[in-house]
Amino acid sequence: MDVPLELSAYTRVLKLASTPGWEEFSQIALIAGAGILLVGLMGFIIFLVMGVVPGTGI
Template sequence: MEINAESIKMTNIHEEFFKKYLRVLKLARTPSREEFQKIALVAAVGVLLIGFIGFIIYEIMLVLPH
């Protein structure tokens, strides 16, 4: 009996998860070209900024005496 109750509980948990998952998928859409370009630009600027900060820290560590 106990195994069956746990099995039903797990099935309900999985059903709820997939219902939420499908709801999100229904809301999702492909971005327009303009939206994609803006997102790509912001991501590229972020990567370059983090890389530049890392490079500056690297150069400072080389200059500082041990």
């Protein structure tokens, strides 16, 4: 992996970067929250199935 040691490479990236507006931030937060809830729900369903099906319980 080639990591540039020149400061100009980092300043160029920082100049291109911009902070998101409120609409973009809220949309990203909503999608990330929905993903977290979906993964948690899937884990809970697997936990329930593991407890109900004989021989797979903890």
